[in-house]
Amino acid sequence: MKKLTGIFAFLCLLYVLILAFTDQEAWGSNNFNLTKRIGIYGISCLGAGLLIVTGGVDLSIGSVICFCAAIFSWLVVDHHVPIPAAIVVVLLSGALIGAVNGFLVTYLGLQAFVVTLCGLFAFRGAARWILNDEIPRIAAPIADWSAFFNGSFLSISIFLWLLLGLFVAGSIFLHFTIHGRYFFAIGSNERAARYSGINVDFYKILAYVLCSFFAAIAALMDVFSISSVQASSTGNFMELYAIAGAVLGGCSLRGGEGITVGMLIGTAILCLLRNLIQMAEIKDSLEPVVIGVALLVCAIIDESLRRGLSWRDLLSAPQQLWERWTRG
Amino acid sequence: MPPHLCATGIDKAFPGVRALQNVQLEIQSGEVLAVVGENGAGKSTLMKILAGVYQPDAGTVEMDQRPIVVRSVKEAEHLGIVLIHQELNLAGDLDIAGNIFLGREPTWGGLLKLIDQRRLHDNAAKIANRLGLTIPSRTLVHQLSLGQQQLVEIARAISLQSRLLILDEPTSSLTETETARLFSVLKELKTQGISILYISHRLKEVEIIADRVVVLRDGKNAGELRRGEINHRALVQLMVGRELKQFFQRQHQAKTPLARTGIEVKDLRWLPAQPGITFTIEPGEIVGMAGLMGAGRTELAQTLFGVRRKLTGAVTIDGKPIAVRKPADAIAAGIFLIPEDRRIEGLILTDSVKHNISIASLPALSRFGFLQRSREERLAEAMCERFMVRTPGIGQMVGNLSGGNQQKVVLAKWLSRTPKLLILDEPTRGIDVGAKSEIYALMDDLAHQGAGILMISSDLEEILGISDRVLVMHAGTLAGSLHRAELTEEAIMHLATGGESRT
Numbered sequence: 069m070k071k072l073t074g075i076f077a078f079l080c081l082l083y084v085l086i087l088a089f090t091d092q093e094a095w096g097s098n099n100f101n102l103t104k105r106i107g108i109y110g111i112s113c114l115g116a117g118l119l120i121v122t123g124g125v126d127l128s129i130g131s132v133i134c135f136c137a138a139i140f141s142w143l144v145v146d147h148h149v150p151i152p153a154a155i156v157v158v159l160l161s162g163a164l165i166g167a168v169n170g171f172l173v174t175y176l177g178l179q180a181f182v183v184t185l186c187g188l189f190a191f192r193g194a195a196r197w198i199l200n201d202e203i204p205r206i207a208a209p210i211a212d213w214s215a216f217f218n219g220s221f222l223s224i225s226i227f228l229w230l231l232l233g234l235f236v237a238g239s240i241f242l243h244f245t246i247h248g249r250y251f252f253a254i255g256s257n258e259r260a261a262r263y264s265g266i267n268v269d270f271y272k273i274l275a276y277v278l279c280s281f282f283a284a285i286a287a288l289m290d291v292f293s294i295s296s297v298q299a300s301s302t303g304n305f306m307e308l309y310a311i312a313g314a315v316l317g318g319c320s321l322r323g324g325e326g327i328t329v330g331m332l333i334g335t336a337i338l339c340l341l342r343n344l345i346q347m348a349e350i351k352d353s354l355e356p357v358v359i360g361v362a363l364l365v366c367a368i369i370d371e372s373l374r375r376g377l378s379w380r381d382l383l384s385a386p387q388q389l390w391e392r393w394t395r396g
Numbered sequence: 397m398p399p400h401l402c403a404t405g406i407d408k409a410f411p412g413v414r415a416l417q418n419v420q421l422e423i424q425s426g427e428v429l430a431v432v433g434e435n436g437a438g439k440s441t442l443m444k445i446l447a448g449v450y451q452p453d454a455g456t457v458e459m460d461q462r463p464i465v466v467r468s469v470k471e472a473e474h475l476g477i478v479l480i481h482q483e484l485n486l487a488g489d490l491d492i493a494g495n496i497f498l499g500r501e502p503t504w505g506g507l508l509k510l511i512d513q514r515r516l517h518d519n520a521a522k523i524a525n526r527l528g529l530t531i532p533s534r535t536l537v538h539q540l541s542l543g544q545q546q547l548v549e550i551a552r553a554i555s556l557q558s559r560l561l562i563l564d565e566p567t568s569s570l571t572e573t574e575t576a577r578l579f580s581v582l583k584e585l586k587t588q589g590i591s592i593l594y595i596s597h598r599l600k601e602v603e604i605i606a607d608r609v610v611v612l613r614d615g616k617n618a619g620e621l622r623r624g625e626i627n628h629r630a631l632v633q634l635m636v637g638r639e640l641k642q643f644f645q646r647q648h649q650a651k652t653p654l655a656r657t658g659i660e661v662k663d664l665r666w667l668p669a670q671p672g673i674t675f676t677i678e679p680g681e682i683v684g685m686a687g688l689m690g691a692g693r694t695e696l697a698q699t700l701f702g703v704r705r706k707l708t709g710a711v712t713i714d715g716k717p718i719a720v721r722k723p724a725d726a727i728a729a730g731i732f733l734i735p736e737d738r739r740i741e742g743l744i745l746t747d748s749v750k751h752n753i754s755i756a757s758l759p760a761l762s763r764f765g766f767l768q769r770s771r772e773e774r775l776a777e778a779m780c781e782r783f784m785v786r787t788p789g790i791g792q793m794v795g796n797l798s799g800g801n802q803q804k805v806v807l808a809k810w811l812s813r814t815p816k817l818l819i820l821d822e823p824t825r826g827i828d829v830g831a832k833s834e835i836y837a838l839m840d841d842l843a844h845q846g847a848g849i850l851m852i853s854s855d856l857e858e859i860l861g862i863s864d865r866v867l868v869m870h871a872g873t874l875a876g877s878l879h880r881a882e883l884t885e886e887a888i889m890h891l892a893t894g895g896e897s898r899t
Contacts, residue, residue, distance in 0.1 A: 245765045246758040253755055256744045263703065263741045264756040264809070265727040324746065 071318055071370065075333050082340040089347040100225055102343055104218075107227025108289045109309055110335040113317075114231075114238050115282025116310035117331040121242065122275040123255040123323025124173065124180045128187025129283045129310050131195070132165055133303030136287035138195035141204040141297045151213055155288060162284025163277050165191070170273030188307070196299040207295040217292040227289055231332075234285070239328040251275060255323025312363050313338050318370075337362075400425040400591050401446075401477075401560055406455035408441055415441040416615045419455070423560065428582060428592045430606035432599065434635055434889070435689055435854040438615040439595050443562050446593070447479035448472035476559035480549045482568060482690075488538035493520035495537050496552045523551045526588070527581050543574025547581060554585075561585065562593040567601055568690045579605055597688040598871070599631050599893040611635055628895050636856070636885035646682075646840050646862060657715050658848050659731075659817045664709030666699045671873045672709060677817060677848035682839060684863030685852040686888045691869040693852045694736050697819045701733040702726045713816050727756070730816030734806055734823055736852075738799075742806040745795035749787050750776040752794050753808045779808035784834060800831025807838065814845055821852045836862055856885050868892050 090098055112129055119126055136158045143149040143157060165187070172183045207214075217226050242248035250271050253261040262268045286306070291297055311321075317334030319326035341362060345355045372381070399422040408416040416438045423429045433439050444450045446457065448466035457464055459475060466472045472479070486495050493516050494501075502515040520533040529547055537545060546566060553561050567575045582592055582605060596602055602609060603626050611618040611634040619634040658679045663672030673696065677683050687693050698704040700711065702720040711718055718729040726733070735741035743752050753776045754761055761771045776790040783804040787797055794805055803823065810818070820839070824832045839862065843849050853859050859866055866878045868891035875891040 244767060246762045246767050247765060249751070249755070249758060249767060252747075253744060253751075256746055257740070259741050260744050261755075262723060263701075263733065263735055265724045266755075267722070267724055324744075 071373070072327070072330055072333070075316060075318075075330070075337065075366075079333055079337050079340065082337060082344055086340060086344050086347055089344065089349075098343070098347070100220070102339060103225040103228040104293055105339045105343075106336050107225065107231040108286050108293065109306070109313065109339055110231045110332055111234055111282050111289065112286040112306050112310040113313035113331050113335040114234060114328065115279040115286075116307070117314035117317065117319050117326055117328065118238065118242060118251065118282075119275045119279040120311070120314050120319045120321060121255050121323065121326040122251045122272055123258065124272060124275055124279075125184065125311070125321065126169065126187075126276065126279045127181065127184040127307050128165075128169070128191055129279070130303040130306035130308070131188050131191035132162065132280055132283040133287040133290065133306050134195040134297075134299060135165075135191035135198075136162055136284045137291050137297045137302050138198040138299060140288065140291055141206045142198050144209050145204045145206050148209075151210060158288060159281065159284050162287075163281045166277035166280030167273060169280065170276035173276065174269040174272050184307075192299070195302070199297065199299045201299060203296065203298055206291065206297060210292065210295065214292045214295050217289065227293065230285075230289065234282070235328060235332055242326075242328055247271065247274075252324055255325070257324070309335075309338055312359065316363065316366055399423060400427075400460065402458045402461075403442075403446065404456055404458075406442065406445060406457075407453045408438075408445060408450060409453055414615055416445075416452075418616065419612070420617055421446075421610060423591045423593060425559065425591050426586050426589045428586060428594055428605055428607045430594045430596065430602040430609045431612065432596065432602060432609060432631060432635060433612035433618070434856065437612040437635075439612055440564065441615075442612070443479060443564060443593065443595060446472070446560075447477055447562055449479070473556050473558075476557055477562070478553035478556055478558040478560070479562040480546070480553060480564065480566065482565040484542075484545050484549055486537050486545055486548060489536065491534045491536050492524075492531065492540075492548055492551075493517045493533040495548055496520050496523060496533075496555050498552070500555075519555070520551075523555050526554060526584070527551055528584065541574065543570045543577060546570065546574075546578065550581065550585075554590075558590065560591045560593065562595070564595045565597065565690065566594070567596065567598060575601065597690070597893060599628050599895070602631070603627065628890070628893070632886050632889045632893065632895070636889050658713070660712045661700070662710045662712075664696070664699060664711070665707045666695055666704055667872060668707065670707075673874050675867055675874060675877065677850055679816075679846045679848055680843050681864045682843050682849045682851060682862055684859040684866040685850060685869065686854075686856065686859050686866055687869035687875075687892050689854070691892065692872040693869050694821055695872075696869070697733055697736075697821050697850070697852060700726065700817075700819060701731060703733075730814075732810040732815045732818050734803075734810065734818070734820040736821035736825075738802055738806050742809075743794050743802060746793060748791050749780065749785065749794055749797070749805055750790040752805050753779050753790075753812075756809050757812055775812060776808075779812060783808045783811075783838070798828070798831075800827040800834075803827055803835065804831065807835065811838075811842070815842070815847050817848045817850065818842060819850045819852070822854065823851060824853070824855065824858060832858075856888060859888065860885065870894050 087095065112133065116126060116129060139161060140154050140158045143154040144151060169183055169187065172178045173180050219226055221229055242251060250261065250266050253264070253266060254268055254271055258268060287303065290302060313335035314326065314331050315321065315334070316337055317330030317332065319331065338359060341359055342355055345352070345358060401423050403419070403421040406416050406419040419438065419442060421442065431439050431442065441450065445452050446466070448469045448471055451467070457466065464475060466475065466477070487498060490498065497516055497519065502512040502519070503509045504512045517533050524533060527547060527550065529551065531540070531544060537548060540548065550561065566578060570578065585592065594605060606626060607623055609621045609626055609631065611620065611631065613635060621630055659677045661676070662674050665672050685693050695704060699706045700720070702723045702725055711720065713729055718725070720726045720729065739745060750773060754772045757775065758767065761768055761775065773790065780787065780790060785801050785804045785808065787801060794802060797805065823835055839849055839851065851863065860883055864880055866883060866888060868875045868878065868888055870892055871894065878887055
C-alpha cells in the first residue's frame with residue numbers, strides 16, 4: 069500500500085510538471101492524446117501483469133501486436149473481410165499464440181524467456197512477410213471505425229473507456245475470483261500450489277492466453293488510433309513498456325506479487341514521462357534513457373524498502389558505499 | 397601403531413538439538429572404518445566436523461599425533477581429508493580430467509594462465525591408473541554412469557594427496573556391479589595406506605568392506621565391533637538398544653470394525669528396475685512407515701498422491717479403482733498428503749495463514765468462481781481454533797510462525813474435509829513436544845473417524861508409539877510388515893537395513 073501511494077504521488081507530480089510545460093490552450097488536446105496512449109499501453113501492460121503474477125514473462129508482446137495488426141490489415145485491405153469478422157479472427161489468433169506459448173512452457177518445460185524471445189523474432193518477421201514490407205492503405209476501409217474509437221464519451225476518450233472496462237474485468241478476475249488466487253499461489257510457490265491440487269499447467273497456459281489476447285486488443289486499438297500499420301514500427305518495444313509498467317506498478321518478476329491498480333499507474337507513469345519529455349522539449353532520443361533510469365531508481369527503492377530500510381538509510385547509502393570503496 | 401587420525405570428546409549442538417556428545421573416533425592408516433547409526437544419530441555431523449564443514453563446540457582432533465584445527469573444507473583438503481558427499485559435486489560439462497583438477501589445472505603462458513592440456517591429461521591418466529579406471533580422461537562427466545562419476549570424485553580426492561577419504565552413503569544410487577567395483581577400488585586404496593571412513597545404512601555392505609565399525613546412537617558412541625564380530629544382529633542391537641520412554645497414549649486404539657475395505661495398493665512402481673510394492677491400509681488404521689534415508693518412502697507417498705508418475709500399479713479405495721495422474725485426482729478420491737518439506741511443498745511462506753488454509757478448498761468457498769471472503773475467513777478462524785494454531789491472527793504471514801504452528805497450518809489446509817487416506821511424511825520433524833502430541837491426537841481422532849493413515853517417519857520412537865502396524869522400506873522396496881505384537885526397534889532396524897524378513 070505504501071508503495072502504491074508512493075508511485076501515485078509520483079504520477080501526480082509528473083502530471084503537474086506536464087501542465088507546467090504545456091500552453092494552457094493545448095491542455096485539452098494533450099490530455100486526449102495521453103489517454104489514447106495510456107489506453108493502448110495499459111491494456112498490454114494488464115496482460116503482461118497477469119502473466120507476471122504467475123511467475124511467467126512474455127517478451128513477444130510487441131511482435132504479437134504487430135503480427136495481429138498485420139493480419140487485420142491483410143484481411144480488411146487485401147481480402148475485404150468485414151471488419152467485425154476480422155476483429156474476431158485477430159482476437160482468436162492472439163489467444164491461440166498465447167496457448168502455444170503456454171503449452172511450450174508447461175508441457176515441454178521450456179523457459180518462458182526463451183519461448184517468447186523466439187516469438188519476438190518470429191512474429192515480427194511474419195508481420196513483415198504478410199505486409200510484404202509495404203504500408204497497406206488501411207485508412208479508408210476502417211475510417212468509420214477509427215472515427216468512433218478516436219472519439220470520446222462523456223469527454224473521456226473511447227480508448228480510456230476500453231481500458232477501464234478491461235481493468236475492471238481484470239481486477240475482478242485477479243483479486244476476487246479463485247482463479248486469480250491460484251495465479252498468485254502459482255507465482256509464489258508453484259510446487260506448493262501443485263501439492264494443493266491446483267491444476268498448475270492449466271492456469272499457467274491461461275495466463276499466457278490472456279497476455280497475448282490483451283496484446284491482440286492493443287493491436288486493434290493501435291490500428292484504429294493511427295489508421296496505419298507498419299511492419300517495422302507497429303508495436304515496437306511494447307513488450308518492454310508492458311513489463312516495465314507492471315514492474316513499476318509493484319509486480320515482482322519472481323511472481324506472486326502484483327495488483328491491477330498498480331499496473332495502471334505504472335503504465336500511466338511511463339506514458340507521462342514520455343509526454344513530459346516531448347513537452348519539456350528535451351531531446352527525443354533521451355527518452356529511453358529517462359525511462360531506463362526511472363525504472364532502475366524505482367527498483368532500487370523497492371528492493372531497499374523490501375529489506376526493511378528506511379528512507380533515511382537510502383539517502384545515506386551512496387555515502388556508505390563510497391566510504392567502503394575508498395577504504396578497500 | 398599410533399592412530400592416523402584421532403578425534404576425542406567431540407561436542408556439537410544445533411539450536412534445539414545436541415547432535416554430538418563426547419564422541420570418540422580413531423582411524424589407523426590403511427583402515428576401512430564404517431560409521432553406522434539410525435537417522436539423526438549424528439553420523440553426518442561428525443563427518444562434516446572432520447571435513448571442516450562444521451566447527452565442533454568442544455573436543456580435539458589429532459592427526460599423526462599432532463593436534464589439528466580444521467576451519468574450512470579447503471584446510472581439510474590441505475591436510476588430506478576429503479569428504480565425498482552423497483550427492484556428487486561434479487561439473488557435468490567438463491571432462492574427467494577437468495573435474496579431477498578443477499581449480500588446480502596445470503597452466504602455462506604466465507599470467508594468461510592457459511591450461512596445459514597435455515599435462516592435465518597425463519596427470520589424470522596417472523591417477524586413473526592407480527584406481528584401475530579405463531575410461532579416456534576426455535570423456536565428459538555427464539556421459540558417465542553414477543558409479544563412474546563416484547570414481548571420478550574419488551580420483552579427485554586422490555589427486556589432492558588425500559590420506560583420509562570420507563564416503564557418505566556412497567552406494568545409495570549405485571547398482572550391484574558398480575558397488576562391487578567401488579569396493580575393489582577401496583581395497584586398492586587401502587593397500588596404498590589411505591584410510592577410509594565409510595558411512596552407510598546398508599549393513600550388508602558394512603559387513604563386507606569394514607575392518608572395524610563404530611556405532612553412534614543419539615549423538616554418542618554406542619559401541620564398536622572389530623572385523624570378526626561384525627554381523628547384522630550385533631550391529632542392529634548397538635544401533636537401537638534405547639530405553640523406551642512413556643509415549644503418546646492412543647485413545648481409540650481398539651478399532652471399530654467398518655464395512656469398508658480401505659485402501660489397496662497393488663504392484664506400485666515408479667522406477668523401471670523396482671520390485672512392485674503391494675500393501676493395504678484399513679479404515680481407522682494408523683500405519684507407520686519406517687525406513688532409512690533414501691529407502692523410497694517419500695517417493696512412494698509422492699506416487700500415491702500423483703506428484704510423481706507411476707510406472708505400474710493399481711490403487712483401489714473401498715474396492716473402487718482410482719486413476720491418479722495429478723494431485724487433483726488424488727484429492728478428489730480422498731487421498732491427502734502432508735508433504736515432507738512443509739516450507740517448500742506444504743506452504744506459501746510469504747502468504748497469510750488464512751490463504752494457506754483455504755488454498756485447497758477454494759471451489760467450495762466460492763460461488764460462480766467468485767471467492768466468498770467471509771466464508772474463507774470463517775473457515776480459517778475455525779480451523780485455527782480446532783488445531784490450536786498459535787498465531788497473532790489469520791492475516792499473519794505463515795513464514796513468521798514456529799515450525800509446529802506451520803505444520804498445523806498444513807494440516808488445517810486439508811482437514812476441513814475427512815480424508816479416506818491421509819499420508820503424513822515426517823509430520824513432526826523439527827517440531828516441539830507440545831505440537832507433536834497435538835498432531836498425534838489429531839491423527840488418532842481422524843483414524844477413529846474412519847480415515848486410513850499412513851505415517852512416514854524416521855523417528856522410531858514415534859513409529860513404535862502410535863502405529864497399529866508398521867511397513868518397513870529398504871532400497872526402494874517393501875522389506876516387510878510388522879504387526880503391533882511384533883513391533884520392536886530391533887525388528888524394524890533389522891528390516892530397514894536389509895536383513896531377511898523373518899516372517
